[in-house]
Structure formats: structure tokens, C-alpha cells
Amino acid sequence: MIAGAGVRAKTGAAVEQDWNERQLAQQVRAAVWQVWTYLEPSIVLGCSQRTMLPAAGAHRGREVLLRRSGGGAVLAGPWMLGLSVALPVGHGLWSPDVIASYRWLGELLAAVLREGGVLASALPPPQARAMAPTDGLQWACFGGLSPWEVVAGGRKIAGLAQVRSRNGVLLSAGVLLSAPDWALLCTVLGRPPAQIASLASVTTSWAEQNGDTAMAAALPQHLDAGLRAALRAGEISGG
Amino acid sequence: MMDVAVPADVWQDVEPGTEALVEAWLVKEGDRVKAGQVLAKVVIIKANVELTAPAAGVVDRILVAAEETFKAGQPLVRLRPTG
Numbered sequence: 001m002i003a004g005a006g007v008r009a010k011t012g013a014a015v016e017q018d019w020n021e022r023q024l025a026q027q028v029r030a031a032v033w034q035v036w037t038y039l040e041p042s043i044v045l046g047c048s049q050r051t052m053l054p055a056a057g058a059h060r061g062r063e064v065l066l067r068r069s070g071g072g073a074v075l076a077g078p079w080m081l082g083l084s085v086a087l088p089v090g091h092g093l094w095s096p097d098v099i100a101s102y103r104w105l106g107e108l109l110a111a112v113l114r115e116g117g118v119l120a121s122a123l124p125p126p127q128a129r130a131m132a133p134t135d136g137l138q139w140a141c142f143g144g145l146s147p148w149e150v151v152a153g154g155r156k157i158a159g160l161a162q163v164r165s166r167n168g169v170l171l172s173a174g175v176l177l178s179a180p181d182w183a184l185l186c187t188v189l190g191r192p193p194a195q196i197a198s199l200a201s202v203t204t205s206w207a208e209q210n211g212d213t214a215m216a217a218a219l220p221q222h223l224d225a226g227l228r229a230a231l232r233a234g235e236i237s238g239g
Numbered sequence: 240m241m242d243v244a245v246p247a248d249v250w251q252d253v254e255p256g257t258e259a260l261v262e263a264w265l266v267k268e269g270d271r272v273k274a275g276q277v278l279a280k281v282v283i284i285k286a287n288v289e290l291t292a293p294a295a296g297v298v299d300r301i302l303v304a305a306e307e308t309f310k311a312g313q314p315l316v317r318l319r320p321t322g
Contacts, residue, residue: 047262047280047287048306070260071285098286099252125252146285147252162286164249166275 007035007220013042013076016084017067020163020170023086024068028168031091031231035220036082041181043188046071046161052139052189060188067172069161072141074174075185079205081220083109083173085227092234094169099125099147102160104230105171106148109158112226113150113175116219118209120152134202137195140185141174142203150175155204175223176205177216240299242314245281245290250311258308259283261315270298271321278316281309296320 008015016036023032042063045052047070054064067074076082085105087094095101106122113120123131125147131154137143141159145151150158158175182199186192206216215222245259262280266272272292279290296318303309303316 046282046285048260048282069285069287070262070282096246096248097251098249098283098288101286125254129254160285164286164288166277166289166291 007037007224009037009220010039011036012040012063013038013044013065014063016082017044017065020084020172021068023084024163024165024167024170026167028086028088031085031087031235033083033085033227033231035224035227036084037220038076038078038080038082041075041077041184043185044074044076046073046141049073049139054188054190062184062188064188068163069170069172071159071161072139072143073185073189074141074159075180075182076174077180079176079178079180081175081177081223083175083223083227085171085231087169087171089166089168093231098162098164101162101169101171102146102148104234105173106150106158106160108226108230109173109175110150112219112222113152113157113206113211115222116206116212116215118152118157118206118211120150120157122148122150124148134198137198137202139189139191140199142176143199152204152209155202157204157206157209176203177219178205178207241294241296241318241320242302243278243290243293243316243318244312244314245283245288247312249283249288253284253311256310257284258310260308261303261305262287263305264301266298268298268301272296272298272318281315290315292318294318294320295322
């Protein structure tokens with residue numbers, strides 16, 4: 001059984017993080033998902049980045065949150081689509097292996113991007129390992145590449161993370177629609193100005209890759225439909 | 240005594256030598272724990288993973304402190320089984 005699907009448009013990253021928390025607060029009984037678009041920029045740090053929380057007053061008016069999943073800082077905003085998927089333990093798309101768990105979602109994102117004319121692919125582990133990380137950018141989610149994350153033209157367009165608990169697994173993703181305000185991210189987190197250009201050079205977006213402009217506005221619905229189909233198929237294959 | 244590590248199947252496709260991080264301990268040495276209780280949260284390849292007690296016991300020794308790194312198969316905590 002699948003339940004609780006949809007697109008939550010022009011919301012805030014805090015609403016998304018709250019939704020994510022609630023999914024694993026109790027046993028996940030059916031696959032649920034949500035596609036997010038954001039009205040305003042927010043910085044969402046990985047669970048191991050507590051020490052990067054800016055001092056009060058250094059936020060420059062921007063929301064800075066700490067998420068439960070690992071990985072680097074994400075700059076959510078109007079330039080990004082977010083996805084959250086909670087799976088019950090034992091679902092057909094659930095895996096005990098942390099890396100295998102990312103595969104279906106990375107491949108789904110790449111397939112939807114390709115439908116829109118973006119030549120995207122999800123990176124199998126050997127390819128992800130072969131792509132050397134850019135020095136000094138590991139603090140940013142989009143500054144590094146992990147297995148099954150999605151690239152276009154060799155640059156990252158979608159990042160993945162997950163939380164695993166006895167209650168289920170929560171997978172999350174961010175897809176770049178247009179160029180993020182990397183200057184804002186670097187400024188708020190006190191990173192060297194040179195890293196603004198570095199982040200731009202290792203990332204790309206739907207707009208930059210000339211994704212279908214007619215499909216862009218409907219991309220959340222396309223992802224929603226893709227998730228529904230994948231989760232239904234996974235339900236069947238998982239018995 | 241029982242040494243507890245992150246189960247091997249979690250690491251299946253992870254490149255050998257990859258380091259993971261103990262994000263936080265939810266128990267301390269001397270605590271009595273139940274089977275299945277979450278002992279710690281660790282981060283492996285952007286995944287936050289719960290480390291659970293395989294059996295009831297007492298936490299004898301935390302072997303990898305919070306914010307320290309570890310590798311596949313490395314024990315994180317030693318339990319003294321009870322019952």
C-alpha cells in the first residue's frame with residue numbers, strides 16, 4: 001500500500017524537515033512521499049555539521065536548520081526541488097545496504113530529468129569514486145559526489161541523503177532547477193569567497209542544461225508521478 | 240562480553256576503507272540497555288544510521304567516542320550481556 005503523496009508548493013525548508021521528522025517518529029506502515037518547492041532560501045546543515053551553525057546575528061536574515069540525515073550543507077530555495085520518501089522496513093525498494101538504498105531514487109531522478117531533455121545519469125559507485133572531490137568543498141552537499149547521485153555534463157544536478165531507523169528509512173533529494181545563490185551560502189557559513197565560483201563550476205541545473213522550459217513548471221508533478229509509479233512497482237516486487 | 244559494530248550488510252557496497260562518523264551516543268558506560276535499544280547514531284555515506292543493542296546488557300565500554308570516525312567491522316561499544 002502507498003499513501004500520503006503529493007506536491008507541497010512554495011513552502012519552507014522547516015516544514016519539510018518537520019514532515020521528515022514525523023515520518024520516522026513512528027513505524028512507517030506504507031510508502032509516503034512529498035515533493036517540495038521553496039519560496040525563500042534556507043540553509044539546511046547535515047546532522048554532523050552542528051558546529052557550523054552560525055552565531056546568532058550572523059544568519060543575515062536567513063533560516064539555518066539542522067537536518068537528521070548526513071552530508072553537507074544544502075541551500076534550499078526557489079532554485080531547487082526537494083523530495084522526501086519514507087519507506088517501511090522490508091518494502092521492495094528498502095535495502096539494508098546504505099548505498100544500494102540510494103540507487104532507485106537516483107535512477108528515477110535521472111530518468112525524469114532525461115524526459116525533459118537533460119542528459120542526466122545516476123552515478124554507480126565505481127564512477128562516483130573515480131570523480132575526485134574538489135578540495136575544500138566537502139562541507140557543501142553539492143560540493144561532493146556520492147554513489148547514485150545525479151550528474152549532467154559531469155556536474156552535480158541532484159544530491160541524496162537518508163535516515164535509517166527501526167521505524168523505516170527516509171530518503172531525501174534536492175534537484176537544482178537553476179543556479180543557486182552560492183554567494184549567500186558561502187557568506188552565511190563564513191566560507192572563502194573563492195568557493196562561490198568553485199561551487200558553480202562543479203554543479204549544474206535544469207536551466208543551464210537547457211531542460212524543456214514547457215516541462216519545467218510541471219516538473220514537481222512529473223516527479224510526483226514518477227515516485228508514485230516507482231513505489232507502486234516496488235510494493236509489488238517487494239511482495 | 241559482546242562487541243557491537245554496525246552490521247556488515249549496511250556496508251555492503253561501501254568502498255573498503257571508507258570512514259564513518261559516530262554522530263552521538265544515546266547511552267553512557269554503566270547504562271542498562273534492552274535488546275533493540277538505540278545506542279548511538281552514526282553517519283555512513285550521508286546516511287544517518289541507528290546502532291542498536293543486539294541483546295540486553297550493560298554498557299561496559301564505549302570504544303569510539305562521539306564525533307570520532309570508524310571503519311567497517313570496527314566495534315563501537317562493548318556490552319556485558321544480562322539475563
